[in-house]
Amino acid sequence: MSTLASAQVGSYRYQQELASGSHPWHRIVLPDAIFGKVAADLSDLRIFGITANRDTVEAPYLLRVAAEKVTTHDVGCRVLNPAHDEKGFYYTLEIPTLEAVNEINLTFARANFDWQVSLAGSQDQQDWFTFVEGYRIVSIQNERTNFRFTTVTFPVVKYRYFRLFVNSKQSPELTAARVARQEVEAGVYKTFAAKDLQVVTDKPTQQTEVTFTLALPVPVSQIKVAVQNTFDYYRPVTVDYLADSFKTEQGWRYTYRTLASGTLNSLADNTFKFPSTTAQQFKVTIRNQDNQPLTISNVEVKGCVYELVARFTTPATYFLAYGNLAAAQPQYDLAQFTDRIPDTLTTLALGAVQTIAQAEPAVGPSLFKNRLWLWLTMAVLIGLLGWFTVKMIRVG
Secondary structure (H helix, E strand, O other): OOOOOOOOOOOOOEEEEEOOOOOOEEEEEOOHHHOOOOOOOOOOOEEEEEOOOOOEEEOOEEEEEOOOEEEEEEEOOEEEEEEEOOOOEEEEEEOOOOOEEEEEEEEEOOOOEEEEEEEEEEOOOOOOEEEEEEEEEEEEEOOOOEEEEOEEEEEEEEOOEEEEEEOOOOOOOEEEEEEEEEEEEOOOEEEEOOEEEEEEEEOOOOEEEEEEEEEEEEEEEEEEEEEOOOOOOEEEEEEEEEEEEEEEOOEEEEEEEEEEEEEEEOOOOOEEEEEEEEEEEEEEEEEOOOOOOOOEEEEEEEEEOEEEEEEOOOOOEEEEEEOOOOOOOOOOHHHHOHHHOOOOOEEOOEEEEEEOOOOOOOOOOOOOOOHHHHHHHHHHHHHHHHHHHHHHHHHO
């Protein structure tokens, strides 16, 4: 079995042999088990190879994270011809050019409301075509809650004019409308099974804590909370992960850090997204206030797929090495020429995890390993001290 042993790689603790490939370019999907053994920023990942002459070479790579990418293009608009009748209030929105859009964000002066809206589109304000009906928008603002759900989303449409209808007996006091097109480039995610799910409600604090763990520390970027209740609810919520723990005389102490905060509500799917973070234990805290606790049936945990795109130019037996917290982020020319990377890449399989033997620090032979040397040295020191003492007495 080959292993890495040169001074260049001796400070890395783990290695996994890479299957041989027939092309210069390949992709390597990072397995779940690796994330508990690498630096938090993955800066200690290296691809080393051993040539037939036992030389060590390094292959450059590019780290890719298959995360979802959301881009929002704002389209200017102005509000025209506000009107109302016994059914409700109407507003006409004009956009300057004919562009594809799929959302309208509404801002109202009123702080608390629960309305249903409809949207129709037209090119000439003569013929109107309804494409949204009975869409619910809500705003709740008080000492305990600050919740707004006022963005209307719909399939992509192209109209110069939009007619907004708000089913309200009082003036909604529309102050602004933002028409936009949101483009979502889907990411590639893995689903991790939540273990040891516990839901505990503390009545004095009016809080429900949902705790769970994963099989391994893995990068997580979204958590969905499944609520079984069918009635309307709006609850402040925070999503935390266990960052550290230590034992004291009074027991274990745990340090949690917040991943996301928001409102658990009956209008959305309750998926909370956040920057990818490697963790294993999580806690979701729901503030119930004076309401009955919600019934939480499950949590769905997802994380992005991480992969390396590597270029191999020298024939060798290659290994993925990691586990060196002192390693700096590698700097490869490859990052400046991403347009040269082929669209189709072959995936290289990883072998079993091997521990790299760490070289013991060199220690020279001890001078005092032989007891005779120790006694001789002491005798010489005692003699010198006696000689200096006699000399000082004579001088005195």
